[in-house]
Amino acid sequence: MATDPKLHRRSSNRWQNWHETYAVDAGRRYELHPGSGGLSPAKFRKSAELVLDLIEEAKAEGKVLRAVGGTWSFSQVSGQQDAWILDTTYANRKARLSAGAMDAGFAGDADGLLLVQCGVSIFEINRYLEKERGRSLATSGASNGQTFVGAMSTGTHGSAIDHGGIQSQVVAIQLLSAGGQNLWIERPSKPVASAAFVQDFGAELRRDDDLFDAGLVSLGLLGVVHSVVIETRPIFLLSASQFEHPYDDRLKQAMRTLDPAGIDIPPEVQVPAGNPRPYFFQVVVNPHKQDTPTRVKLMYEEPFPATHQIDYRLQGKYGAGFDLPGLVGKFLDAVDPLTPLLTSKLFDMQLKLFANEKGTWGETFDFTTPRSQTAGASLAVPADRCIEALDLAIEAHKQFGPAPIVFACRFVQKSPGHLAFTRFEPSCVIDMDGLNSMNTHLVIERVRSALDAAGIEYAQHWGKFHDLTGGRLAASYGSDLDRFRAVRSALLSTPADRQTFSLAAQETVIGL
Amino acid sequence: MNSLPKAASVLVLAVLVSACSTTHFFVVQEPLRAGGPERASADSFGGAIEKTEVLECESNAVAEVRVKRDFFNSLIGAITLGAYQSTSIEYVCSKSEDDEVPVLGGSERGEEGQDGD
Numbered sequence A: 001m002a003t004d005p006k007l008h009r010r011s012s013n014r015w016q017n018w019h020e021t022y023a024v025d026a027g028r029r030y031e032l033h034p035g036s037g038g039l040s041p042a043k044f045r046k047s048a049e050l051v052l053d054l055i056e057e058a059k060a061e062g063k064v065l066r067a068v069g070g071t072w073s074f075s076q077v078s079g080q081q082d083a084w085i086l087d088t089t090y091a092n093r094k095a096r097l098s099a100g101a102m103d104a105g106f107a108g109d110a111d112g113l114l115l116v117q118c119g120v121s122i123f124e125i126n127r128y129l130e131k132e133r134g135r136s137l138a139t140s141g142a143s144n145g146q147t148f149v150g151a152m153s154t155g156t157h158g159s160a161i162d163h164g165g166i167q168s169q170v171v172a173i174q175l176l177s178a179g180g181q182n183l184w185i186e187r188p189s190k191p192v193a194s195a196a197f198v199q200d201f202g203a204e205l206r207r208d209d210d211l212f213d214a215g216l217v218s219l220g221l222l223g224v225v226h227s228v229v230i231e232t233r234p235i236f237l238l239s240a241s242q243f244e245h246p247y248d249d250r251l252k253q254a255m256r257t258l259d260p261a262g263i264d265i266p267p268e269v270q271v272p273a274g275n276p277r278p279y280f281f282q283v284v285v286n287p288h289k290q291d292t293p294t295r296v297k298l299m300y301e302e303p304f305p306a307t308h309q310i311d312y313r314l315q316g317k318y319g320a321g322f323d324l325p326g327l328v329g330k331f332l333d334a335v336d337p338l339t340p341l342l343t344s345k346l347f348d349m350q351l352k353l354f355a356n357e358k359g360t361w362g363e364t365f366d367f368t369t370p371r372s373q374t375a376g377a378s379l380a381v382p383a384d385r386c387i388e389a390l391d392l393a394i395e396a397h398k399q400f401g402p403a404p405i406v407f408a409c410r411f412v413q414k415s416p417g418h419l420a421f422t423r424f425e426p427s428c429v430i431d432m433d434g435l436n437s438m439n440t441h442l443v444i445e446r447v448r449s450a451l452d453a454a455g456i457e458y459a460q461h462w463g464k465f466h467d468l469t470g471g472r473l474a475a476s477y478g479s480d481l482d483r484f485r486a487v488r489s490a491l492l493s494t495p496a497d498r499q500t501f502s503l504a505a506q507e508t509v510i511g512l
Numbered sequence B: 001m002n003s004l005p006k007a008a009s010v011l012v013l014a015v016l017v018s019a020c021s022t023t024h025f026f027v028v029q030e031p032l033r034a035g036g037p038e039r040a041s042a043d044s045f046g047g048a049i050e051k052t053e054v055l056e057c058e059s060n061a062v063a064e065v066r067v068k069r070d071f072f073n074s075l076i077g078a079i080t081l082g083a084y085q086s087t088s089i090e091y092v093c094s095k096s097e098d099d100e101v102p103v104l105g106g107s108e109r110g111e112e113g114q115d116g117d
């Protein structure tokens, strides 16, 4: 018997994020369940009503309501002390849209669209698209545990060099907000769903660029994103290789221009004759040993052969312990002379050399073993200033380190969304990944200060460790921040509305 | 170099603590994890008392179980000659799969539309 969507209130209010970088006592914890059976407009209306009622209840009780996805953000952007936390991950229904659902002005291929509810994870999308539809995501982050909506809400990105962040695949957003607002938001220049279709979902159609750009990366500050429609692409294979390359002028030029054609690609790497531009390009630098070659990862697009068996299954194996990164981080804080040695060992272990490994998008960016107490921060800079910024980061590490940290550079096109941090045309993202230790945080902050001092424009990943001062935020986002604020004030017109969708950590800095 | 004695003591402590801690992940092949890890206590008294703990998974399914024993758990077990065993257990619920992925909005392409209520 099919059951209806429902909210389940959990008995324990203790909440922690996936990688255990913080924990809070929530006021209440809820889960949104989709009910059994496939998605229908009636079920979707019911699900939205439950959330809208919850919003009003939280508001009446003066509580903040935080929607959370996979809780993969390291920074305190999802759960919050005393807030009511709405876990969206169960709400994982998907639907295709027929040509009959489309607006007359829709210019794309309806067959490539997928409606995903807020709890659908990247893995679920990959598996459905690749195994059942012969289609694929064009881009995502480096692994698959986030919900699509949680990932877009912080502007998650990969290193597909001709694509923007994950949110660049979104063509419609269903946003539930204060005062019973159930909005279906699209771009005026890219209409998707017909008015009748939207009405069937109990939503109000709004074609508004500012609202759309605010909704793409919103950190839950506008309301609860109940679903999005994404554009997908035909399935393809990636042929991935990782090799050593000196940090020399040719590589630096490739990093500034997103064009690795001029670097020394080892002969065993098969470069497609007709299409030598890689789909994916990444460079990882070990700041502990200046003479250590970088690790370059290139992936080339290939047609998907009918013989390829897609396999995402996890294999049992021994690995570093769950708590090991935290333990080693603390250890290295106490004994920092060992940091270069241990980090270099980790660098070699984690970044193995290989050539021409084939996989679909979902096979390539798959499950990550969870680790407590790892730390990550990312800064996007204009690609033409990538090397200046990276050299400053290496120098900051030399002066204020050592820290158990490496620098990875990934590259993306300018991404849509007022608060998208990959906002430069194109962007080089410097990921500072390491163990969660005092030294790691110290070096990360020194890198930011060095960029401030050098006058290099940058913006920080919302979901990773960041230290956004009011000044840094305004410098990063300029008038886009004002646009986001204006949309939020219009949508959440009373102080009580805004309080319901606030985020303490951001309050002081964004001034929302 | 007074960091060396410090290094040695921290190293000894780290080895002690980590050598006596184990983590086992039991995870299904293609996990559909929902929510975060929840804690379930698993203290036992030498088999004399059995406690059935019901895991709070609305979907009736579990995606992952993490069993952790740390240095202190092991120490208490040793001191009480195994009579008292303390293990930290965390579980992650699983979500259910879509029964079907409907095509909404009519059946213009000859597919079965499911746009009715």
Ligand SMILES: Cc1cc2nc3c(=O)[nH]c(=O)nc-3n(C[C@H](O)[C@H](O)[C@H](O)COP(=O)(O)OP(=O)(O)OC[C@H]3O[C@@H](n4cnc5c(N)ncnc54)[C@H](O)[C@@H]3O)c2cc1C
Binding pocket: A019, A066, A067, A068, A069, A070, A071, A072, A073, A074, A077, A078, A079, A088, A118, A140, A141, A142, A143, A145, A146, A147, A148, A149, A150, A151, A152, A153, A154, A155, A156, A157, A158, A218, A219, A220, A221, A223, A224, A225, A226, A368, A461, A462, A463, A464
């Ligand atoms: C192992 C690991 C690998 C990572 N790899 C990458 C990477 O390759 N590239 C990259 O850019 N980032 C990466 N990240 C960061 C991560 O992708 C982001 O932090 C992402 O936002 C997490 O998504 P989530 O589903 O876990 O959302 P959460 O962390 O739960 O939430 C993120 C934000 O979205 C909001 N939110 C979630 N759901 C909703 C909703 N339904 N409505 C409104 N607001 C909502 C939350 O309130 C919060 O502000 C990685 C993180 C980890 C731990």
